Amino acid sequence: MSLNTNDKLVTTGALKKAWFIWETFPQTCYNYERMMGQVVAHMFVPIVKCLYGDSPEKRKELMKREIEFFNVHIEFGACILGMIIALEEEKAKGNDIPNDLIRNLKTSLMGPLAGVGDTIWQGVVIPILLALCIDMTHAGSGNFWGSIVYAVVIVAAAYTISYKNFMFGYRAGSNAVMDFLENGTINKILKGASVMGCMVMGGLIVNYVKVNCGIEIPSETSVYSMQKDFLDTVMPSILPLASTMGIFYLLKKRWTSIKIIGLIIVISIVLGGLGILTY
Secondary structure, X not given: OOOOOOOOOOOHHHHHHHHHHHHHOOOOOOEOOOEOHHHHHHXXXXXXXXXXXXXXXXXXXXXXXXXXXXXXXXXXXXXXXXXXXXXXXXXXXXXXXXXXXXXXXXXXXXXXXXXXXXXXXXXXXXXXXXXHHXXXXXXXXXXXXXXXXXXXXXXXXXXXXXXXXXXXXXXXXXXXXXXXXXXXXXXXXXXXXXXXXXXXXXXXXXHHOOOEEOOEEEOOOOEEEHHHHHHHHHOOOHHHHHHHXXXXXXXXXXXXXXXXXXXXXXXHHHHHHXXXXXX
């Protein structure tokens, strides 16, 4: 359904304020009953004044509708909120917009866009930026610029992506996002992001996970190193990879982080004391 954006009721100021509330306070009221539902209602505070400024009953009805369960990736799911505002605006102008349409649109889109956002943001953007900034902190003694650059860039990127998606959803309406999800573009993006994310994580494992075998077998003429002469020859960095995959397996088995850290400490003390593992 295409939306008619003529004779807008929502002012530009109210729209920008609604976006700022969504991006800045998305998890301040996070709970298991409504997840992000309360911040969606909070976001509608400046909007509802534009739509139903003289009708308290309709304002209450809108807030009850928008405070329902909602959960999505903050930046990539912002377009859903833009679309919902556009639908509520059309409804306030007297167009036939059923309440179920608004609810179903939020429910149907929040899952796919959460998947897209988590894959690209947490699987690609954050690891790449972290790798660059960690290297920056290692370049010289006491270099703190890496942490500052990371904080500035990640916040700026989050606000920029969120704003663009929010306004895109408001202006384009539901058709644009539905077409994006249905024409195969989402699968291409997810596949590319997954491949790139695996490459980035592989690079991070090699550079920052240090596990070496300390077993050495002496002979009359030389010393055979299990690490240098065997493991590095067969597959370099196989122990860091194996350690990482082992921790991932335990996480899949729902081990808590405290248990995993405790296990790492015990294994390190025992195998390190025996000389089987070295740093």
